[in-house]
Amino acid sequence: MKRDATNPARALAAVLLVLLAPGAHAADGGQDWPAFGRDASNAHHSPLKSIDRGNVAGLRPAWIFQTGITGYFQAEPVVVEGVMYVSTTGNHVAALDAKSGKVLWTYTHKARTEKIFGPPSNRGVAVSNGLVFEATMDGRVIALDAGTGRLVWDREAVRPEEGETETASALAAGLGAKPIQGSSRLGFKMPPLVAEGLVIVGVTGAGYGLHVEDEKGGLDGGSVVGIEGGYGRRGWLAAYDAKTGEERWRWYVTKEDGWEGVFAATTPDGLPLNRDIPAEKAAADKHREAWKVGGGSLWMTPAYDPASGLIFLGTGNPAPQNFGLTRPGDNLYTMSLVALDVRTGKLRWHFQQVPHEQWGYDVASPPFLLEARTPEGSVKAVAQASKTGFIYLHDRATGRLLSRSEPLITHKNLFAPPSPEGTVVSPGPLGAISWHPVAYDAVSNRAFAQVRHGAATYTVKTVPASGNRPEIRYTETSEAKGEPTFSTLTAVDLGSGKAAWSRKAGSRLSGGTLSTAGGLVFSGEEDGHLDAHDAATGDILWRFQCGAGIGGPPVTYAVDGRQYVAVAAGGASFTKASGFGTGDALVVFALPD
Template sequence: MRRDATSSARARIGAALLLLLSGSVVAAGEGDWPAFGRDPSNGHHSPLTTIDRSNVARLRPTWIFQSGVTGYFQAEPVIVEGVMYVSTTGNHVAALDAKTGRVLWTYTHKARTEKIFGPPSNRGVAVSEGLVFEATMDGRVIALDAKTGRLVWDQEAVRPEEGETETASALAATLGDKPVQGSSRLGFKMPPLVAEGLVIVGVTGAGYGLHVEDEKGGLDGGSVVGIEGGYGRRGWLAAYDAKTGAERWRWYVTKEDGWEGVFAETTPDGIPLNRDIAAEKAAAEKNRDAWKVGGGSLWMTPAYDPALGLIFLGTGNPAPQNFGLTRPGDNLYTMSLVALDVRTGQLRWHFQQVPHEQWGYDVASPPFLVEATTPDGQVKAVAQASKTGFIYLHERTTGRLLARSEPLITHKNLFAPPSPEGTVVSPGPLGAISWHPVAYDAVSNRAFAQVRHGAATYTIKTVPASGNRPELRYTETSEAKGEPTFSTLTAIDLASGKAVWSKKAGSRLSGGTLSTAGGLVFSGEEDGHLDAHDAGTGEILWRFQCGAGIGGPPVTYAVDGRQYVAVAAGGASFTKASGFGTGDALVVFALPD
């Protein structure tokens, strides 16, 4: 018991120091969950121990908040000094008494455009110095008074019309009566990071293709279309003054000078990319301005090391999605883990996981900070869980690759290019590990990841020339028929890179993971179950049906000595074909009094 108490105390002190150094005045009290990931390390781990292996089976709902807006509820709540702040579908925000669920105030967002990228989901807010910050799907960054919900400032970061393309409209018209959703319209999904008096957030929608519904009315089971040439926008990350909303710096994902890179034949860790380098170089002059619409969406909140003054973030796929000939070269700095100076936005280093990417393997899951064991001793490292099925460890100051885990899925035709006859590749664009946060327990040095196993078929198609419109080529990405599809919750020992245990889920896992010093890992499923696993063995010790798919990361906090677990249950997938309903509930659990 003494050792457990000491470990918990150290974890609390470390979290408090990290927040103090970050410039935030929000105290990391023992019971708080004051920021995305709990602290700037993005660890999604709590030192609380009241709920543990011995009693988690007694966990029961204690209160429920219903937002009144159904669907795509993906937010991670933030809890500061007994108040919970949560964003809902459509970018509305509520402040709740974290002990009782009583509504303290609500903010109703009025979007300036109905045309947004993807479903109207939002993944959370940030709280600092009496303000609540949110980045919205219609391209705004806003600050609310934390006590009243009053709008303090509203910065239009993206013009409402930004992102329209004639090419997209032309292709949509050729697809007949199949419903089409999406375009390269810019907006925000990620919870902001607040550091050094700055609100830092990046756009999504920069390089995504059109979604074509299948015969069941779903999108995940349909296809994603990436169009040849002229489709996409430059992704970017920007910092705004926390007091005024004025933009302080902006970093663009696509490199203006030399985005072609070195025409790498392998990934940096040595896996062949199967590129036609000669064809790319031959097309380079014709497509020398491809970087101007080069993509690179930013999906999730950066990790932050205040001692180094660096933030670490993953970047998305280049545009046009899944179609590489009109964007020759490596397409820097898409598909990368990058380190930026927090005060200026200057690039310090990058590691491009997949140069010239054609499969939708965005570096999407939020990076997290760890202490890595190497032959030279302990090294401050940053870890990133990838869609390709690896967890990478990098030295923080230089980006040097320290280690890579064993593959967490079974690969099939990895990096085989799309083809007219259709190429089956595993994993598909949904993962291995997508945007969902990975929890990290520093005591055990284990990461806990929701891993999706599945394959996709990548097919190049042609639309004949018509009138003044030339021939149009595009890549269609659809679920590979006959290939196994399932999810596992997997624990990875970061010292060895090996999976310690892996448990197959009853439905697709979603939302991300939470680990606690009570020896537990919480993980949500698309069928509505929230599960609590033994962190040591993976055994399910408790589960509860929340009534709708789990869409957001679970969190835990304490008020007046009582520990709670909270999770958003509003539907986890933008597909009608999943068979699971949508909802509007934030469900909060506790042990009986």
């Protein structure tokens, strides 16, 4: 993309407009989608209701923006005062007229390194006080002028290739000719949070793992390899001055003093972890410094409560990934929901969902805030949907567990350790509920989650010593053969913790959910369909084939009284084996006149 604010004709060459006549006007007036999740609660719910159960079947494309860059389009657009801001694959940014799709300006990002973690996806920008903020895969936090796209400041937060080891190459040689992707390279995927004059963002890539392609050329259907020893990185969240880009504070996920914790035999909610605690304690002295490379990626934007001054975020897996022998203890504060002081970054409380985690169950889906209805009355709460298949409710002030939903999947050998024979465990590392946002409707007290059902085989393997290279042990994680694999859109009553309804999807669900006051839930599929469900029953009322997998969360907004729904369709997975194509389109829908 090329930034060209003075030549609209050239900019419009990159845009396909399928314009409808000026349509029906929403009675509720124009409303923006000004931040990730719509606001700092991360609820992904809109009060707009011009598009509702009765008329959603008439939804049609209003305009389409083509980025010109195919694949990995996972961004959630932001709409402020009638202008839409969206980031693309490769961290480019575009500002569009939210009513027509006309390009106002574009920013072309020039990466300083090609060594990044995973595919070059970005999940969105933040807009505040005339600036557009983005955190990039090559380790930078930048601010752009919202009116022109001009670069205002550029802060290099980390170099992705710093701290790499030769272990990846050694293991790759032992695995033969299969293509390898991934290492502990730090960069950013999440949309930033802007609060108290700070731009807050955390790194991914800290939990060391190699991704090995399968015979079809895909990664999701291949395997994830976690290597014995200290070869990860230390995850962190940092706050930058919104005006200057200067770093104000940094919080590290791995705890320097006492990251072993209490050697918990169960999760905090009582599920057995099947740990060999005596063996871990015996190995603890040898691995006292494992926290220095202990992992803990941060995948999605924190929720923020201005009243308490707290931000809430989920942390990722410890390193080495899926291999716990060289990191004895609970590995604090990985695999946790944490609350930090927004002004200082100081830890207020944590809830570690899976101590000493070995299965890839990152706390990845963005937390969301709500007023929990408990027998003791209303409690200001934070909710977190987990890869293990539960939705947890916590007291915002203390972290006390208020309740946990029923399991939204069928567990199999949950928390059984990897073994040389291969251990089949459900869920696998892709979820139940991964990074995809969960929508929450306070009126119905329901959360709407994309839930993946599937299992993985966790196998401990060995690459024999060769020459000067020592023996390397690792855990390989691959799709479990013969186990059912499918997705459901599931509505969870957060009062009872039970599923109100659950609908099986035609393909894997992706991108996250959006709920509206019109009684609708929008959800994307990997095969390219965007679906509108009745929020009360789960019935599909409308669907549209967008031409490529839905990669990002849908949003809705209104301009001049007309309601729109927008979603990124660029391919939902970085696997070539999914069977579905990739694309480059932001598709925007509205009702016809």
